[in-house]
Amino acid sequence: MLSAGGATAAETLIRASDDVPVDIPRVPAREAAERELSEPRYHENDPNLLERALDSFWDWVGDLFEGAGSGGFGGTAGLVVIVLVVIALAAALWWRLGTPQRISSTADSLFEAGPRSAGEHRSAAEDHAGDGRWNQAVQERMRAIVRSLEERALLTPRPGRTADEAAAEAGRALPVHADELRAAARAFDDITYGGRTADRRSYERLRDLDLELERAKPQLTDAVQGGAQ
Structure with missing residues (x-):
């Protein structure tokens, strides 16, 4: 006859041989479950932090x-x-x-609406200035400057041209005013795309530049002078 200790060992062997699950301690079982659930495949559809x-x-x-x-x-x-x-x-x-800005159909394009003359842009600029709408006044005055240069054939009309491009091209024909043209283009960009606010002084600088350019004579390149002879 087996002792109590021997009976317990035999019963253990019988249970193991019959594939009866042996009780697992709770702490290791919980740790195993946590490791299993921590795998990435269980969290692919979890919401992010935001x-x-x-x-x-x-x-x-x-x-x-x-x-x-x-x-x-x-x-x-x-x-x-x-x-x-x-x-x-x-x-x-x-x-x-910053202040919401209206997005033009062409990114950074100088002209948003249909073709208008320099005189029309000047008139619109003066109307805005008279009402204290300095942002719109500066924008229209810059457009008047570029359109005037196109009308004088100092710039070739080109859809989608930016203020910076117009200033750079005009500066080659009017080198004396190149710095002022670049400053005007920068002011236009800051107001139109950078959320800056214009004032009376900003507008008056562009108005004075517009009047000066009307009287300025272009500097022809050697190639143009040679072709004209």
Whole structure:
């Protein structure tokens, strides 16, 4: 007859031979499950950090609205908090992105609308200046300058030309005014695409440049002078 210890060993062998699962301690089992679930294939469709943050934010907003529906003081305070949060987010976006700018059909194109004469651009610029709309006044005056140079055949009309390109090309024909043309193009770009704000002085500089260019005589290249002889 086997002893109690021997019976226990035999029973253990019988259970193992019959493939009956042997109890696994809880701690190792939990660790094994955590290692298994930590593998990437189980988390391919998990929301990212931003999505989780937004979900938490909207849950919080929902809780505030539920509190507001109850009519209690806490609900009213919650609505006030929501309004303040929205205002803060709007202010942060405005500060980060600047004043919204209208995007032209061609990126950085100087002319947005159909063909207009230099005189028409000047008239529009003066109208804007008279109403204190200095951004639009500067833009129209720069367009008047470039269109005037095209009308005088100092620039070849070309769709999609940028202010910088026009200034560089015009500067070769009018080298005395090359620096002023580049500065005018830079002011146009800063206002149109950089969110800067123009003022009366900015506009008057472009207006004076426009008048000077009207009286300026181009410097012909040797090739042009030779062809004219």
